[in-house]
Amino acid sequence: MSAFVLENVPGVSSAGVKLQASSQAPCNSATSMRISEASRSSLLAGAAAAVAGWVGRSRNVRDAKGVRPARAVTAVARHAGTELDEYGPWSFVKLVNGDSEATVYLRGAHVTSFKVAGVEWIGMRADCKLDGTKQNISGGIPICFPQFGPGEVIVQHGFARNMDWKFLAEESSDGVCVLELTETEETKKVWPHEFRCKFKVELKDGELDTSLKVENLSKSDCEFSCGLHSYWNVSDIDALIVKGDFNGCMKTDRTADPPTPFEYKQDEITINSFADEMYGKVLPGTVVLEDPGKGELQIKSGGGWKDVVVWNPYGDDKVGYKTFVCVESVETETVSLAAGKAWEATMDLVPRNK
Numbered sequence: 001m002s003a004f005v006l007e008n009v010p011g012v013s014s015a016g017v018k019l020q021a022s023s024q025a026p027c028n029s030a031t032s033m034r035i036s037e038a039s040r041s042s043l044l045a046g047a048a049a050a051v052a053g054w055v056g057r058s059r060n061v062r063d064a065k066g067v068r069p070a071r072a073v074t075a076v077a078r079h080a081g082t083e084l085d086e087y088g089p090w091s092f093v094k095l096v097n098g099d100s101e102a103t104v105y106l107r108g109a110h111v112t113s114f115k116v117a118g119v120e121w122i123g124m125r126a127d128c129k130l131d132g133t134k135q136n137i138s139g140g141i142p143i144c145f146p147q148f149g150p151g152e153v154i155v156q157h158g159f160a161r162n163m164d165w166k167f168l169a170e171e172s173s174d175g176v177c178v179l180e181l182t183e184t185e186e187t188k189k190v191w192p193h194e195f196r197c198k199f200k201v202e203l204k205d206g207e208l209d210t211s212l213k214v215e216n217l218s219k220s221d222c223e224f225s226c227g228l229h230s231y232w233n234v235s236d237i238d239a240l241i242v243k244g245d246f247n248g249c250m251k252t253d254r255t256a257d258p259p260t261p262f263e264y265k266q267d268e269i270t271i272n273s274f275a276d277e278m279y280g281k282v283l284p285g286t287v288v289l290e291d292p293g294k295g296e297l298q299i300k301s302g303g304g305w306k307d308v309v310v311w312n313p314y315g316d317d318k319v320g321y322k323t324f325v326c327v328e329s330v331e332t333e334t335v336s337l338a339a340g341k342a343w344e345a346t347m348d349l350v351p352r353n354k
């Protein structure tokens, strides 16, 4: 197995590696778009360099630990690999492992694609832009931190999803990427804490595991709420069944005025109108999306995730409501984290294609 990280290489190498990866299985439209934007001459030069392996590019290509790979980069798309692409307006990491692939943008540490044998499980909204013209990515797996939902000082769903996270090459490896976010002068204006968030995404063959760690690096306690506002790709929202340990939980219809919790008495959720619902304290646990058109997705949430929020703007064609559902792993209650302490939560995705 050879894993590598492609650094910001001027000219040929970046385009060449993307050509190799994309010619086997394009990951998403952004990848294809970037390749089509590349000049023919740099693609050809890059392709030649890739065929020749890393020879002549040893200063440009290294593995996650800084060691030159022992085999040509052309092998990476068929085995576990991790590639940083800094060619376009927003950088992203492409992970491959067997017949699985995933894409993670540095903007928001945002997973925008997870495919197994070509079947996409991540939902992207029709109004999503990956060209840098919109501050946040609409769809995918947005990380809402340090606030889930609206607020007066911090933007809706927090600032973390609107910021560029740092790719940690030294902590990443075959099929694994780790991204980091720390405070800035801007974040301190709205949330006066020093912190480190790390988001680890590990692509296995047929599974994608994520873990979010929040460390309080301040000298005093900090408070936050947090969530993965995950969008899942579905064949048809009307046919979808969401299953989980919901029977007996407290459900809040957040569109009601006032939103009053009541006991939910089923294990299934179906959606046939605008939905913004919170199912309290049903995690850690597994929620399953049963999609007659494509198979099932197990969403296994652990650690600090406690609540499930279901959101779908039913009827809104502009955002493509029919082919996605948000089933979110959330901690809606305020977490109080002492100085020097860490909070952690995991979400693992296990799809089974039809």
Ligand SMILES: O=P(O)(O)OC[C@H]1O[C@@H](O)[C@H](O)[C@@H](O)[C@@H]1O
Pocket: 138, 139, 156, 157, 276, 311
């Ligand atoms: O459009 P956003 O900010 O990505 O969030 C999507 C939706 O997320 C839901 O949780 C909110 O209740 C909606 O108000 C919001 O529109």
